[in-house]
Amino acid sequence: WWDHVQPAPKDPITSVTQAFLSDPTPLKLNLGVGAYRDDKGKPVTLECVRRAAEKISGCEILESTKATTKSKFVQDCIKLAYGNDSSVVREGRFAGVPALSGTGACRLFAEFQRRFYPNSQMFLPMPTWSNHHDIWRDSQVCTRTYHYYDPDTKGLQFQALVNDIKNAPDRSFFLLHPCAHNPTGVDPNYEQWKEISHIFKIKNHFPFFDMAYQGIASGDVERDATAIRIFLEDGHLLGCAQSFSKNMGLYEHRVGCVSSETSRPLVFFLETSIVSRDDKQATAIKSQLQRIVRAMYSSSPVHGPLLVSTILNDADLKALWEEEVKVMVDRLISMRITLRQTLEELNSSSSWEHITKQVGMFYFSGLSPEEVNQLQRDFHIYMTNDGRISMAGVTSSNVDYLASAIHEVTKV
Ligand code: PLP
Ligand code: LMR
Numbered sequence: 001w002w003d004h005v006q007p008a009p010k011d012p013i014t015s016v017t018q019a020f021l022s023d024p025t026p027l028k029l030n031l032g033v034g035a036y037r038d039d040k041g042k043p044v045t046l047e048c049v050r051r052a053a054e055k056i057s058g059c060e061i062l063e064s065t066k067a068t069t070k071s072k073f074v075q076d077c078i079k080l081a082y083g084n085d086s087s088v089v090r091e092g093r094f095a096g097v098p099a100l101s102g103t104g105a106c107r108l109f110a111e112f113q114r115r116f117y118p119n120s121q122m123f124l125p126m127p128t129w130s131n132h133h134d135i136w137r138d139s140q141v142c143t144r145t146y147h148y149y150d151p152d153t154k155g156l157q158f159q160a161l162v163n164d165i166k167n168a169p170d171r172s173f174f175l176l177h178p179c180a181h182n183p184t185g186v187d188p189n190y191e192q193w194k195e196i197s198h199i200f201k202i203k204n205h206f207p208f209f210d211m212a213y214q215g216i217a218s219g220d221v222e223r224d225a226t227a228i229r230i231f232l233e234d235g236h237l238l239g240c241a242q243s244f245s246k247n248m249g250l251y252e253h254r255v256g257c258v259s260s261e262t263s264r265p266l267v268f269f270l271e272t273s274i275v276s277r278d279d280k281q282a283t284a285i286k287s288q289l290q291r292i293v294r295a296m297y298s299s300s301p302v303h304g305p306l307l308v309s310t311i312l313n314d315a316d317l318k319a320l321w322e323e324e325v326k327v328m329v330d331r332l333i334s335m336r337i338t339l340r341q342t343l344e345e346l347n348s349s350s351s352w353e354h355i356t357k358q359v360g361m362f363y364f365s366g367l368s369p370e371e372v373n374q375l376q377r378d379f380h381i382y383m384t385n386d387g388r389i390s391m392a393g394v395t396s397s398n399v400d401y402l403a404s405a406i407h408e409v410t411k412v
Contacts, residue, residue, distance in 0.1 A: 012130045012384055020382040028380035029402065031393040034182065034361040035251060036328055039395045044328070046249050048321040052310040055317075059306075066302050070098050073305035076312045077242050077257035080221065081211060083229055095285035096259030097293060098300040102212040102243025103131060105258035109208060109239055110139035111292045113173060122208075123164070123174045125149075127386065129182045132175060132210070146174070149184045154354035154366055156186050162199060171204045178227040180213035180360025183388040187217060187359060193227045197234045207231055208239040215247040217359045219329035221322060244308055246361065247325055255304030260285055335394040336363065342403035350410055363389040371409045379405040 010018075016032025038044050061069070074096040075089075082088045099105035113120060122136045125148035136143045146168070147160035165174070176196075181187055188196060200207055209228055215221040231238050237260070244255040293299065311317045333356075340355040355363050367375070367387035375381040381402060383389050394402060 012386075016382050016384055019376070023380055023382075025380045027401075029382065029393060029398055031381060031383040031389045031391075031402075034246070034390045034392060036246060036249060036361070036392045037395070039331060039397075041393070041395050041398075043251075044249050046321065046324045048311050048317045048324055049248060049250065049307060051320070052307050052314075052317055055314075056306055056310055061302055061306070069302055069306055069309065070300070073098055073309045074257055074259065076309050078259055080214065080312065081209075081225055081228055081240050081242055081259075082232055083222075083225065086229070086232055088232060093282070094259050095282050095289065096257055097286065097289045098305050099241070099256040099258045100297070100300060101245055101254040101256040102210065102241050103135070103256075104254065104300075105241030105243065105256040106132065106135050106210055107139065108258045108289060108292055108296075109241060109260075110136050110141055111296075112289060114139050114141045115288070115292070117173070120173055123168060123172055125161075125175070125177065125181070127183055128175070128177070129210075129212075144168075148181075149186055149364070151366060154186075154364065155357070156188060156192070158188070158192055161188075162195065165196065165199050165203065165205065168203065168205065171206070173206045173208060174200070175208050175210055176227065178209045178211050178214075179224040180217035180362075182212065182360070183362050183384070183386060184364040185358030185360050185362045186364070188227070190226065190230075193230045197231050197236065200231070200236060201234055206239070207236060208241070210241045212241075212243040213246050213360055214242070215322075215325040216329060216332075216361060219326040219333075221247065221325060244304070248308065248311070248321065250304055250307065253304035253307070254301070255308055258289065332361065332391045335391050335396075335399060338396070338399045339363070339394060339403055342400055343407060346403065346407045348407050348411060361390060361392055363391055365389050365406070367406070367410070374409045375405055379408075381405055 013033055017030065020028060020030040020032065036044060078094050078096060079089050082094070088094055097108070099108050110122070113122065121142040121144050123144050123146045124132050124136070126145040127149060133143055146164035147157045149155075150157035168174075177187070179187055211225075211228070214224045217224050228238070228240065239258070239260045242257045242259075244253075245251045248255075311321050336356045336358075340352045343352045343355075354366075358364060365387040367383075369385050369387075372383055372385055372387055375383070379401075
């Protein structure tokens, strides 16, 4: 039956962990997968999550309250992404469903896109999180790429990006990373987002924001939503995938949300009477998303959404969460500063300023595949083949070792 099944190609990110785990050397460093670690290299359970878990422990989740919990969660996600005071929230102009974290949210949107725009394509930034290509491919939506990162400046290739947006057919779908772009750590600035939004408007493109790192770019969850807020102000309809893996450390809980702003108020509960044609449309979007979920995995778990809502609706827990996000981001930034300083002190001839210019979880080093191999072979330092370094794996105890290893493989 299955003789024709060949081994699948390795995933460029998770295979790094596998290689790392099978290396018997005690002094080894995993800078592959982007999962937050503290300065001792340990995974972190946020205190706000611990307290929220205590608060809800013993709460019986009845069949009748599940739907309310999930609807509430979607509303909380929308507020967080689109802004408490936004007209979208005030007028309830959105359709959303809980998703199996950021990946599941992207997958649901991709399915939805194919179902209702079967011949459409998704434009992805070049480069992007490798799984984006796989998600849209498995959903049978063709992907194209748009210019984003400039290897020469290690910054944004803004003019080429603008040209690609202008040259794409009108009404194209574009995936945008609103903050802490993965893998490059390069985000457009405020003026550039304004311009991108302006051109999207002229071209009638549909922006789909994949927000896996809200808070992790600047340390401020509100500021990291700037791109989305600009698009909303400019009157776009948009889609959004949200994940709480990174900013709440809920990796294994798989908590996310996919939502789409709609032109008219959404009637949240499907049994509520439908009063106007536009309300009908909003309800239709939600019910179609639910239909996709039903056939894929029936329904999403309720515990993760309950944790998130408990944090977002308790002023003390929310303030604690925002502080804890800041602590994580400050640690990432301080590791960037130390790595750069240490490399500069080694009198390396290369420029290392982009280590501190880039933001978020990753430093896109520009190391070549040969240099990456050498780091792995000679120093047992593991990272993805494209030279992406997860700053979350860098600590005060290993940063000197990392700097001297990078210096060794890059010196001429
Ligand atoms: N989107 C981007 C850009 C990511 O970097 C990630 C990685 O975590 C995801 C989506 C998926 O997130 P999750 O782990 O929540 O599925
Ligand atoms: C990464 O890019 O390392 C993270 O987004 C984790 C993942 O699932 O790939």
